[in-house]
Amino acid sequence: AQKITQTQPGMFVQEKEAVTLDCTYDTSDPSYGLFWYKQPSSGEMIFLIYQGSYDQQNATEGRYSLNFQKARKSANLVISASQLGDSAMYFCAMINSGGSNYKLTFGKGTLLTVNP
Amino acid sequence: GAVVSQHPSRVICKSGTSVKIECRSLDFQATTMFWYRQFPKQSLMLMATSNEGSKATYEQGVEKDKFLINHASLTLSTLTVTSAHPEDSSFYICSAGGQSLMAQYFGPGTRLLVL
Numbered sequence: 001a002q003k004i005t006q007t008q009p010g011m012f013v014q015e016k017e018a019v020t021l022d023c024t025y026d027t028s029d030p031s032y033g034l035f036w037y038k039q040p041s042s043g044e045m046i047f048l049i050y051q052g053s054y055d056q057q058n059a060t061e062g063r064y065s066l067n068f069q070k071a072r073k074s075a076n077l078v079i080s081a082s083q084l085g086d087s088a089m090y091f092c093a094m095i096n097s098g099g100s101n102y103k104l105t106f107g108k109g110t111l112l113t114v115n116p
Numbered sequence: 117g118a119v120v121s122q123h124p125s126r127v128i129c130k131s132g133t134s135v136k137i138e139c140r141s142l143d144f145q146a147t148t149m150f151w152y153r154q155f156p157k158q159s160l161m162l163m164a165t166s167n168e169g170s171k172a173t174y175e176q177g178v179e180k181d182k183f184l185i186n187h188a189s190l191t192l193s194t195l196t197v198t199s200a201h202p203e204d205s206s207f208y209i210c211s212a213g214g215q216s217l218m219a220q221y222f223g224p225g226t227r228l229l230v231l
Contacts, residue, residue, distance in 0.1 A: 037222075043207055045160075045222035091159060095220075102213070104150070104220060106159045 002027045004092050004107035011112050013082045020067070021077040021110045023092030032096040034075040035104070036066065039089040048090075051075060079112075087114045118144045120212045122223035129200055129230055137195045137226045139210035145190035146212035150220065151183075154207040166193050200230040 003026040013019040025034065032053045038046040051059045051066045059066045067076040079086055092107040119142040129135050139149055147168050152160040164180075166172040166187035174180045184196040193212075197204055209225040 043154075043209070043225040043227070045209065045211075045225075047222075102148075103162055103165065104160075104211075105162075108159045 002029075002032075002094055002096055002103075002105045004094055004105055006092055006107035006110050008110045009108070011110055013079075013112065013114055015084060015114055015116050016081055018078060018080045019082055019112065021079070021090050021092075021112065023075045023077065023107060025073050025075060025092075025094050027094065027096055029096040032094055034066070034068070035093040035095065036064070036075075036077045037091045037093060038086075039091060039109070041088070045091075049077065082114045084114050084116060087112060118142075118212070118219070118221040120146075120210065120221045120223040122210055122226050124226060125224060126227045127229070129228070131201055131230055132199055135197045135200055135228060137197075137208055137210075137228075139193045139195070139212065139223050141191045141212040141221070144212075144221075146193075147190060148213040149187055149193035150211045150213070151185060151193075151195050152209045152211070154209060154225075156207075160209065163195075197228065200228070202230045204228065205230045 005024045034051045036048040049059050049061045049064045049066050051068045058068050063080045065078045089109045089111050091109045093104045095104050121140045123138045149166045151163045154160045162175050163178045164172045164174045166185045168187045168190050172185035187193040207225050210223045211220040213220050
């Protein structure tokens with residue numbers, strides 16, 4: 001069974017500092033994808049970054065980078081130069097084959113608060 | 117990026133009534149759409165996967181007779197909560213899959229409150 005674990009229910013960071021949000025996963029599939037989504041209080045799910053299981057390099061998207069350590073099965077999100085608008089819920093998710101459909105499995109999320 | 121809409125964004129209904137939520141992919145064809153439910157301060161839980169022209173696949177523990185899903189076209193999937201009860205109050209969010217498996221585009225969600 002696929003599982004995503006986010007051990008930090010809440011995180012605090014000072015504006016302009018970097019923060020790392022932890023994510024570990026468990027799957028027996030050799031092929032999978034890892035995502036990070038941001039969910040502000042409005043509820044919409046905003047795609048941030050994607051890492052494929054066969055990607056050799058860590059994914060980066062602007063201020064977001066994914067620290068992918070395959071042997072440890074971790075996919076931590078690093079947000080550099082935090083901004084007040086980064087305060088939101090962050091979900092790590094994994095996609096892999098679920099029979100004939102491909103499903104996203106989500107972690108429980110981490111609530112990030114950026115302090116001025 | 118691709119746009120997915122949901123309607124209504126918010127609905128309040130009486131216990132025992134049925135509520136229909138629409139999920140539309142506005143600028144691409146979605147062969148697969150996913151329906152999630154999210155209770156307050158919790159993660160998204162996949163309820164069902166709908167493929168255009170075929171029956172939806174429900175996750176374990178989700179009552180298919182209570183949560184009716186219809187995926188009649190490549191741009192529209194509907195979720196009908198039948199005989200809604202207060203415990204069905206939740207945030208329902210859909211996502212639509214394009215040609216790339218890594219591309220799932222989420223709708224803005226529907227907040228359902230059953231009184």
